[in-house]
Amino acid sequence: MGAYLSAHGKHEFQELSDKTGFSLDQIANLHTRFKQLSQDEDTLRREHFENIQNLECNPIRAQIIESFFDKRNYRQNSAGKVDEITFEEFITVMSHFKPPELNMTEEKREALRKEKLRFLFNMHDTDNDGTITLEEYKHVVEELLSRCSTMEKETAKSIANAAMLDVASITMGQMAPDEFYAGITFEHFQQILKGFEVESRMHIRFLNMGSTANCCK
Numbered sequence: 001m002g003a004y005l006s007a008h009g010k011h012e013f014q015e016l017s018d019k020t021g022f023s024l025d026q027i028a029n030l031h032t033r034f035k036q037l038s039q040d041e042d043t044l045r046r047e048h049f050e051n052i053q054n055l056e057c058n059p060i061r062a063q064i065i066e067s068f069f070d071k072r073n074y075r076q077n078s079a080g081k082v083d084e085i086t087f088e089e090f091i092t093v094m095s096h097f098k099p100p101e102l103n104m105t106e107e108k109r110e111a112l113r114k115e116k117l118r119f120l121f122n123m124h125d126t127d128n129d130g131t132i133t134l135e136e137y138k139h140v141v142e143e144l145l146s147r148c149s150t151m152e153k154e155t156a157k158s159i160a161n162a163a164m165l166d167v168a169s170i171t172m173g174q175m176a177p178d179e180f181y182a183g184i185t186f187e188h189f190q191q192i193l194k195g196f197e198v199e200s201r202m203h204i205r206f207l208n209m210g211s212t213a214n215c216c217k
Contacts, residue, residue, distance in 0.1 A: 016088060019075075020095035030094060034087050043084040044068070060143050063123045068093045072122045079128055100199045109199065116202050117193060121186050131183030137192070 016027055037052075038044045049055065049065045068085055071078040073093050082089075096119040100112055122128075124136040132140075184192070 016091060019088075020091050021098055021101075022091060022095065027091065030091050031087060034090050043086055044090060045084045060123070060139060063126070066126070067119070067123050070122060072128070073119060097202060113199050114190070116198050117190055118186065120198070120202065121189050129183075131185055132189070133183050137184055137189075141196075 013024060013027065016022070017024055020027075022030065034044065037048045039048070046065060046069065049068070055061050055064065066081070067073055068090065069081050069083070071080050071082060073096065074089055075092060085093075096116060100109055104112070120140060121132065124132045124140055
């Protein structure tokens, strides 16, 4: 931690910790990984993510990579995409994958859940029109279920297919004959996944940082 702290200053280091919830040691470790990925440059570009082996077979690989370049995920109330990101933007996105802390209050847990769901929604709302399609929703459910090590891949796919059909019957059943189906909004998305435990299942594996960075399971 000493080299990074000396280069950036303790105040900036602490600000990043306060913003993201990572400890000082976790930030130092993530900075090491950031430098490895960027080949010691000050910013990361999409091509730097291309050769990460643990990401190659992920069914939503493209969405995960794009999430790092989506301004909606920087907690700045902005929209659009960028071509490269700084370390601060990198760990801000990474913080969305942090598991809930022990002894967290219900209010804080609910806020964390909403933040994770918003991030997940943004990941699949690729055109930023405020909706996702039924097919995209199916991929969301399948990806979340696949994180459960006790569940077979085909079982997760079957449940995801059933979930998509269930949502279709609910959303379209409420529509008038002349209404046009625009897609699932974030408010509807929250209701659909109300009973689904997303807080600890939504994590990231491809950075291989070990146990020091809890988000990288």
